[in-house]
Amino acid sequence: MTTATTLDSGAANLQLGTNVLYLSKKDVLDLGITRAEILDHTRDALIEHGRHRYEMPAKIGVHPYPEVFYHAMPAYVPGKNAVGCKWIECYPQNPAKFSLPQTTGLMVINDVESGVPVAIMDSTWVTAMRTPAVTVLAAAKLHPAAETFGMFGCGVQGKEHVRYAAEAMPSLKTVYVYDTHEAAAEALIAELRDEMPFTLVRGKSPEDVVKSSEVLGSATVILKEPLAVVKDEWISAGQTILPCDLNTFWDPRTTQRADKYIVDSIDEHELFAEMGYFPDGLPTIVAETGEVLADVAVGRENSDQIIVNSNIGMAVCDVVVGRAIFDRAVERKIGSTLTL
Template sequence: MNLEEMLKKEKEKIESKIKIGSEILYLTKDQCIEAGPDVEQTLEIIERTLDAHGRKEYEMPAKIGIHPYDDVFYHAMPAYVPGQMACGEKWIECYPRNPKEYGLPQTSGLMILNEILTGFPMVIMDGAWLTAMRTPAVTSIAAAALHPDAETFGMFGCGVQGIGHVRYIVHKLMNLKKIYVYDVRRESMERLIEQVKDEVDGVELIMAASPQEVAENCDVMSSATIITRENMAVVKKEWVHAGQTILPCDLNTFWEADIQRNADKYIVDSREEHVLFDGMGYFPDGLPEIYAETGEIVAGIKEGRERKDELIVCSNIGMSVCDVAMAKHIFDAALERDLGTVLKL
């Protein structure tokens, strides 16, 4: 069956529930969670998507954005992944001030998926939950591809993403013995450990006293903190050593710029998006030379770690191919379970 035939069959399935062109399905966050994939399913979806990205089987312009405040961004993130019949866009915002000032999450967003044969929108859903699910999946898959024998993992930032990263990483790094976590707020570290302790059986969870303790003791590290144009350089280059794998989710923010610039391999999820952010001033010391994209490593097109003493940095800032793939899984499951509200267009 070719793609056109698959799309026609897909359209028939959708129209058994909603009338394309005159109706649209609306899914709340709770309904997305009910229909959504679990950790293992998410890892499967994202690994398949990264493989497709590495093989250039997608269409995804670099995310564009607006910035009403210096510490705030809105991103428009469209993508098309033919192999998963997923086509749509995420509109997402990040307000770091929200939790403290308004008692609201810092990230919110909406997903829209379109029916590919006609182009009409077919579903609107919450976009924050699937973002929280796919982001740690990318980190964990990249970690397994670059450092499968790691025994120690360090997580900087113990919010929603920190919790997700610790929850996911044990599914992909099978030799882990210790996980170090660090956050400027002790209560955040305590909350993370309380939420994940039953899911990391046999792995010791350690609240680090400082960023230096994490950096000096971990084979693999990730950071999910705030994103700023100015490099905060919390982790210093003298704390990092040969043979480590570093997987930031926060651009150039958290790590001293020389760490990325002097890495043996600098890998990114999307070249185009990193070049775009460089042009916007997020790499004031210059964008390091890019060796490969994460998907190219996952697909086996480019070599990952070739020597034990390589220092590898793999920057994953989030790609909409992953978002639309996750959203398509949620939409399909919601149709099967009769979830959501049908609205008139």
């Protein structure tokens, strides 16, 4: 908890209500926060969420173009002394049109005691880290002995899913990767093969990946109309499916017939359903991801269950990780002070 009005940070003192610590993406990277630490912070945030010790409204947003969204994501997690808001946007055409990332944004962290902002930071790294952390924490809980994992999407998120799988899923022997752009899949394998404790294989087709994997993840695009790239008839008993892209990539029949449909946030999925992202209707939700991790709700009950666990990203994870970044930056005197 912040108790002083002045914090020694960087070249100048950070005076509450007078200035704010600015952290660029490079600053955040220079802090050296490990994936193991991100997993710990994300697990803590999810468990707090699962035990209903948080305040977080469903995402609000604006949509200048049909495929584009801006989201304001505030949250307060008392147990982690974390409060703030992430402002993030997604432009799927950015890489091709402008050679810019699909997702960019900023995050503000506030002092809980006084309410004043204490940090402004790049949020792309936070998003890229906490999203796959949620996926693999859920995968490890729902399918702890999995030896095979299939990843659809080989961009920044795809690479990080593979890296986090190595951290949290020790039984994995083979990870299959697939991207509509073959070069992206090949680049992922070339970059990661030497550092992974399992074998990386480029999938021949979506069907091949599905039929080869016990656990499946996807980080592609988010669209209102399902692409249904993965056909329902390819899914078999006992598989665990973890989309980060709502209802886009998977055949809606799979989510509707799954033995369990679990989501990170019921409120947010209901909001997306109201906006039209589930044209076939939102499947019946049995639990939230944090409830399963906190053992408040039961996850997998037998080896034949098909489980779909949709995680679209929650601000509780962002502000907990953001608070940890701020604390580390103050400790190591990294960042620049800006006058409010």
